[in-house]
Amino acid sequence: MKPNIGRVDRTIRIVLGLLIGAAGVFFESWWGLLGLVILGTALIRFCPLYTLLGTSTVEKSE
Secondary structure, eight states: OOOOOOHHHHHHHHHHHHHHHHHHHHTTSTHHHHHHHHHHHHHHTOOHHHHHHTOOOOOTTO
16 A cells, blocks of 8 residues: 555644544544544555545655
């Protein structure tokens, strides 16, 4: 899997993943699972949806 998530995108995903995950735990809802998925894609720097859409946020220098 070639990384297709850039530095800024990764940072945003980590923050959102943690916030959504915490909200899911706090409200005892399925949002926590969504937060884990977002956090997981940030940690491995690969998004399957980006592959399907043929896009990448990785800069050439990364």
